[in-house]
Amino acid sequence: MDLRRLQLLVELSRLGSMHAVAEELHTTTSTVSQGIATLAREAGAPLVEPDGRRVRLTPAGRRLADHAVTILAAVDAARLDLDPAAEPVGVVRVAGFATGIRRSLLPAMDDLAATHPGVEVQIHEYEPVEALDLLARDDVDLALAYDYNLAPASWRSDLEVTELWRVPWGLGVPARERRAPFATYADRSWIVNSRNTADEEVLRTLASMAGFTPRIVHRVDALELVDDLIVAGRGIGMLPHGPASRRGIRVLPLKGPQVTLRAYAVTQSGRDRWAPLRAVLDLLVT
Incomplete structure (x- = not known):
């Protein structure tokens, strides 16, 4: 052919x-x-x-x-x-979650512009289930996905999965509140992701261990809106630890068990040999 x-x-x-x-x-x-x-x-x-x-x-x-x-x-x-000196040229389509794009892909794109100007990256913002579906349909070349240690992903055998980084998550509450046993929050209104079920699975696991069923009131995708709801006293939810960029919010650590988000680069098996995609992957895992 x-x-x-x-x-x-x-x-x-x-x-x-x-x-x-x-x-x-x-x-x-x-x-x-x-x-x-x-x-x-x-x-x-x-x-x-x-x-x-x-x-x-x-x-x-x-x-x-x-x-x-x-x-x-x-x-x-x-x-x-x-021809080892051949310059990678082509369009790499990436579907991924917003934090993964900001933390991993955007810095890689800056480096890529300097090292491989013939490679163009097209960004599509999606949650993991959506991104992996696009990858399966060959609508994208690379998916940036995540799971939690308490809600691990089940990867298909035809995928190549590379872990990129981990970040601990905690309980986001108004800044005036102090740490308390998890069962203390049994009667609160809870916020979960509207486009991915993993964090809800983590919440239900933690709540079950503490002896209650969470009352899920809000389903929100954007972390910024989660922040706004918490500050307004409309609910509490799981948030990543990190720089104190959210005024009016305290992220309380969780112990027994801890919660960790794990980020991944995912491709179809064998596709990473394509030079433009390989160039992007090499920068992501550096």
Whole structure:
């Protein structure tokens, strides 16, 4: 199979439109359509089907697109082995949680601009479940995800997972409050994440150990809004320890057990050999 046609299929799986693929690759829609048709004949199976004014991949098309990503990454890796001086060039799509993007990806992008200016990073902010779903559909190349020691993630066998850093979490309460046994907070209103269930699982585990069921009132994604609700006396919730940037909030340490958030870089197995993605990963784990 011609590598250029495989590239057309990969771009079509990502963009969903032959016209968009043509614009992305600076060619014509007719060329894209003919290339996909030739590839279908080579594969011996239809690869696309109509979807309104657009097209979508058939099951066979999706399977071949998955293989194509691995094949093209392997070819890039082989070229790099043959030419170690080759400069990585390409677009790396990253989906990740906001803190991971701020703490890991943005500093890496600054370094990347200096060391590999031909690599462009596109950022999509998502919670771990959403980011991993995008990774599985090949809509992104890299996911930044997290779990907790009390709510560990169950990673699929086809993923490469690299831990980036850890940070302890505690109980966020108004600054006037002092540390007390966890059971003391049984009657309080609680705040949990609206887009990820891990912190709620941690809360329910801690509450169960303290002998109560938490009354979850607010479901909020942005930590800044969690801060505002706590300061306003509308509830309490789990927050990371760190610099005292939240005026009016005290983050109380938790013991027996402690709570730790763990951040990860996640890719599809074998994809990290693709030079632009490898360049990003190397900076993330430095």
